[in-house]
Structures are given as structure tokens and as C-alpha cells.
Amino acid sequence: MKNKKLLSILLSVSLGAMMFTGCSSNAGSSGDVKKIGITQLVEHPALDQAKEGFIEGLAEKGFVEGENIEIDFQNAQNDNPTSQTIASNFVNDKKDLIFAISTPSAQAALNATKDIPIVFTAVTDAVEAGLVSSNENPGGNVTGTSDAIPVEKALDLIKKMVPDVKKIGVVCNTSEINSKLQVDALKEAASKEGIEVIDKGATRANEVNQAVSAIAGNVDVIFAPTDNLVASSMSIISKVASDNNIPVIGTEEGHVENGALACNGISYKELGKKAGEMAADILNGKSPSDIPVTTLEDTQLIVNKNVMKKLGLNADNLENVTFK
Incomplete structure (x- = not known):
């Protein structure tokens, strides 16, 4: 009888430990979700397509919204001070990566942080814009894709x-x-x-x-x-x-x-997709400073x-x- 009672107690403790371990495992899983802030200067077809391509590029590299990434999209409505506010909020929220669509958005993000990785797109000349030291060796926390065409x-x-x-x-x-x-x-x-x-x-x-x-x-x-x-x-x-x-x-x-x-x-969608692939590499541990700024050759x-x-x-x- 005593043995049965002892066995019952041991089973209860064991089940409780298993449940606790399960809860801990779920919490750890949620902690692996990466937070991405997307800041876009204004809505128009090119920038919208770049955002769509970015999300698609991430997904093809295994980063899917609602599974292992959380996306916070903000639109500045073509107002530069609002872009700066959005970037500052992303920093305060401790985003794991910022995706900046347009030159003003990227400049605002860089003004807000030198630590959080920034990937940009729809930037014609990242060097002239003060975003990178050179296209081949960006340096710092910024890289991305340029829409420059001859x-x-x-x-x-x-x-x-x-x-x-x-x-x-x-x-x-x-x-x-x-x-x-x-x-x-x-x-x-x-x-x-x-x-x-x-x-x-x-x-x-x-x-x-x-x-x-x-x-x-x-x-x-x-x-x-x-x-x-x-x-x-x-x-x-x-x-x-x-x-x-x-x-x-x-x-x-x-x-x-x-x-x-x-x-x-x-294609701005392809431009954004390439940026999404860069972002995936960064989320996997690669440094933005080691990823050259990319342009698309085909028009x-x-x-x-x-x-x-x-x-x-x-x-x-x-x-x-x-x-x-």
C-alpha cells in the first residue's frame, strides 16, 4: 500500500516537472522570434513593391511572419520628422533589425542607432547619402540595395x-x-x-x-x-x-x-527581395559591414x-x- 502511495507521489512529481519543462520550452521558443521594424517614407507602387519583395525574400530564407519574425510596419506619410520618430521608437522597442525603404527613412534610422542592423532599399547613392563608407565595404551597421540605374x-x-x-x-x-x-x-x-x-x-x-x-x-x-x-x-x-x-x-x-x-x-519587388535575403543573413549572424551594397543589373x-x-x-x- 505504501509502495503504491509512493509510486503515485512520484508520478505526480514527474508529471509536474514535465509540464513545467514544457512551459519553459514554449517561453524559450517565443524568445527566438525576431522583431523587425519596417519604416517607409510614403506609399507609392515602387516602395510598396519593395516591401512586398522584402517579406518574400525573408520567407524564402526561412524567416516567416507569425512564426519566427514579428514585423512592425510604419509609414511616415512623406514627412521626414515622422521618419525620425518612427526610427527612435524602433530603437526604444529594441528591434532586432530595421528595414528602411527610401533614403530619408534610412538616414533617420542611422541617426537613431549605430547598433541595431539596418537594411535599406530604394536608395540611389548610399555613399552620397552618408549611409555607408563605400558600397563594397559598407562598415558600421548599415547595408542594403540601391535603385541606381545609369x-x-x-x-x-x-x-x-x-x-x-x-x-x-x-x-x-x-x-x-x-x-x-x-x-x-x-x-x-x-x-x-x-x-x-x-x-x-x-x-x-x-x-x-x-x-x-x-x-x-x-x-x-x-x-x-x-x-x-x-x-x-x-x-x-x-x-x-x-x-x-x-x-x-x-x-x-x-x-x-x-x-x-x-x-x-x-523591378522594385526584386530589389526588396534581395534586401530581404540580406536581412536573413544578418538575422543568422552575419554583420552588415560584411555585406556589400547591391544594385540590379537587369532593367x-x-x-x-x-x-x-x-x-x-x-x-x-x-x-x-x-x-x-
């Missing part, structure tokens, strides 16, 4: 779509280093072809209409750089250009979808068929065109 590709497309071009108009955000670099590069390349570039700056969405209207009557074509203000205002730019029978040559697919005539640009030629027809143009001298 401006000569855009100029070549402009000359093919508008053979008699003499003046190119550009609307850009004067507060974004990305835009300044592209405009300067376009001016240098165009001057070699005897083509004048007329640029007009804007810093807010409500200034875009006035800016594009100011140059629309004095140029043969409008060039849209990879500029967040331009991308989010493309429907306005294309409307004014269309009213003046002026083609718009963009730099990414979202421009064409929102009324530009054509672009020869990269895609996309033409808006309806806009082309309205302007009375054709794409006969273009190869490998995707029509939208």
Missing part, C-alpha cells in the same frame, strides 16, 4: 521615343539627395548630346502641379527620376503633360502605370500603349518591350 539608359529611351528632343524638363524634390544626383547626371549626359535640361523643384505634393505646369510649355519631354515625391504625384505630372501633349519618360513601372509614356527601369523596357497612341508615337525602334 541615366544614359533613360536618355537613350528619350531620344528613341522623341527623336527631335531639344529640351528635357524635370520635376524633382529639391530636398532629396537622390533627385539631385540624377538631375546632375542627366544634365551632364544631355549636354554631350546638345540637349538642354530644365529642372523645377518641389518639396511638397501641393507644389507639384505648379512646378510641372511651369515647364510644360517649354520642353519636348518630361523626365521623372526615382524620386518619392514624383512617384506619389505621377498622376498629376502625367495629367499636366498629357494636356500639353508632352510625353513623360519615367524610371520605374509605377510611373508608366500612372500615366508616363515609358520607362527603362528595375525592363515598359511602354504605356494608350499614352503612346494618344501622343501619336510608336515603339518601332524599341526591342524587348512590355506594353501596359
Whole structure:
């Protein structure tokens, strides 16, 4: 009888220990969930696609939201001070990694922390933006993917779509280093072809209409750089250009979808996906300083068929065109 009672006590203790061990195991598992903060300057197709690609890239490397990563997405609504607040909140929340979509978002994140790994995307020149010491050897806690494409590709497309071009108009955000670099590069390349570039700056969405209207009557074509203000205002730019029978040559697919005539640009989803793969390597222990900044080599030629027809143009001298 005593033996039976002792056996019962031992079984109870053993079961209790097993239950306790099970609870401890679950707590340890939840502790393995990595916290990722995503900060995006503004919503527009290119940046949205980059975010989508980032999450997909992570998943393909084994980091799945709801399983072993927790994603906190914040949008600054095109306000730089808000980007800084978002970054500071991510630091206070002790995120394991920050994904910054756009140059201002990445700069805000770096201002907030030199310790938490930062992966950026949709940055044209990370060195000029002060994010890395060099693309090959970033140093510090930052690396990512650049959306830089040779401006000569855009100029070549402009000359093919508008053979008699003499003046190119550009609307850009004067507060974004990305835009300044592209405009300067376009001016240098165009001057070699005897083509004048007329640029007009804007810093807010409500200034875009006035800016594009100011140059629309004095140029043969409008060039849209990879500029967040331009991308989010493309429907306005294309409307004014269309009213003046002026083609718009963009730099990414979202421009064409929102009324530009054509672009020869990269896939922002693939750009974000590559950034997601980098982030996975960092979560697995690799240092951002050991991961070079990456660009995409392949570009895609996309033409808006309806806009082309309205302007009375054709794409006969273009190869490998995707029509939208």
C-alpha cells in the first residue's frame, strides 16, 4: 500500500516537472522570434513593391511572419520628422533589425542607432547619402540595395521615343539627395548630346502641379527620376503633360502605370527581395559591414500603349518591350 502511495507521489512529481519543462520550452521558443521594424517614407507602387519583395525574400530564407519574425510596419506619410520618430521608437522597442525603404527613412534610422542592423532599399547613392563608407565595404551597421540605374539608359529611351528632343524638363524634390544626383547626371549626359535640361523643384505634393505646369510649355519631354515625391504625384505630372501633349519618360513601372509614356527601369519587388535575403543573413549572424551594397543589373523596357497612341508615337525602334 505504501509502495503504491509512493509510486503515485512520484508520478505526480514527474508529471509536474514535465509540464513545467514544457512551459519553459514554449517561453524559450517565443524568445527566438525576431522583431523587425519596417519604416517607409510614403506609399507609392515602387516602395510598396519593395516591401512586398522584402517579406518574400525573408520567407524564402526561412524567416516567416507569425512564426519566427514579428514585423512592425510604419509609414511616415512623406514627412521626414515622422521618419525620425518612427526610427527612435524602433530603437526604444529594441528591434532586432530595421528595414528602411527610401533614403530619408534610412538616414533617420542611422541617426537613431549605430547598433541595431539596418537594411535599406530604394536608395540611389548610399555613399552620397552618408549611409555607408563605400558600397563594397559598407562598415558600421548599415547595408542594403540601391535603385541606381545609369541615366544614359533613360536618355537613350528619350531620344528613341522623341527623336527631335531639344529640351528635357524635370520635376524633382529639391530636398532629396537622390533627385539631385540624377538631375546632375542627366544634365551632364544631355549636354554631350546638345540637349538642354530644365529642372523645377518641389518639396511638397501641393507644389507639384505648379512646378510641372511651369515647364510644360517649354520642353519636348518630361523626365521623372526615382524620386518619392514624383512617384506619389505621377498622376498629376502625367495629367499636366498629357494636356500639353508632352510625353513623360519615367524610371520605374509605377510611373508608366500612372500615366508616363515609358520607362527603362528595375523591378522594385526584386530589389526588396534581395534586401530581404540580406536581412536573413544578418538575422543568422552575419554583420552588415560584411555585406556589400547591391544594385540590379537587369532593367525592363515598359511602354504605356494608350499614352503612346494618344501622343501619336510608336515603339518601332524599341526591342524587348512590355506594353501596359
